[in-house]
Amino acid sequence: MKVIVIGATGTLGRAVVRALEPRHEVVGASRGGPVAVDLERPATLDALFATVPGADAVVCCAASGPLVPLETVSDEEFAAGLGGKLLGQAALVRRAARHLNDGGSITLTGGTFSEPLAGGSLGALVNGGLEGFVRNAAAELPRGLRLNLVSPGWISETLESLGADPVGGTPAADVARAYAELVEGGARGVNLVPGHAR
Template sequence: MKVLVIGGSGTIGAAVADALRGGGHEVVTAGRGSGDLRVDITSPDSIRQLYGQAGRVDAVVSCAGGGAWKPLDQLSDGDFEHSLHYKLMGQVNLVRSGLEQVADGGSITLTSGVLSQEPMPGSSAISLVNAGLEGFARAAALEAPRGVRVNVVSPPWVAETLQAMGMDPSGGMPAVQVARAYVDAVQGAHNGQTLDARKYA
């Protein structure tokens, strides 16, 4: 199986790429500044060029996208615009352009996050886009052609990320465990689902 992993050099993405390779899959990674191919998911043209370069794939996994983390009264219009344009519409456009590029019965897996269901102070913009992605996937799965499946993985805080932020990593989940949810999304029969990565610990 040929799998395109977008954001494949990030903490979660690298773990996902390693797990898929360990399962015998061919993995092509893509990112803004690293990977086998380059893509800027804020640009629909860049996404279309990526698919043209990658060719036919059996699955697409997106581990890309970010958003603004600030108290609500400090979030600007630009912060919301960035969050919506990058993590939400960036991944929505990966699906829109990818549906015809994925093989029959293949899959596209997006990334939301636990903040969609368990928000925290400062997470308003990110909680918004995470919840939007989950709703989009449920609807898109109903219209995807040729048996293509569309799902979302919702990771918790990742231990390696917490450590890099100077925080206690014990409150997070190791990326290698988070990756199991993505592998299940690719190899399983889920469709229109949000997979809570914490269940794969």
């Protein structure tokens, strides 16, 4: 398959590229790469599918959201926090539905945490919204297209870069296998949480 990986230069994106490259033609896209895309600028999504025609799958690993204090965050900051990860990924799905080959696959990135996280209410809203969106939109997509979501918690390498104990996270390579499973399988409307029993 020809697979577009958005966020291909990040920790998780690089791991997803490595997981898919042995079996597929992978086209990496990122904000600063030769194939440029920014989830907060929908026009770059249109340009992406014009630049990479005939794709069979798209994986989005670029989505991230800030931790913001619920009591003091402004309405504008809160609305901006919905931009890339929630609305940007929804915009990606709408465009991919028009451009991917029949039977193609779209895999988005959400998130999950085992307990409430200080500053995490915006992230919880985004992740809950993504889960509901994927479940419903998967049933609406035409031409046998499949839509799924991967919801990792902390990535071990990210924790290590923050000076925290990486044991509390899941290695990027393990999370990447979840993306590969959804791209190559037949699931539709699934929210896959790496490291949790299914």
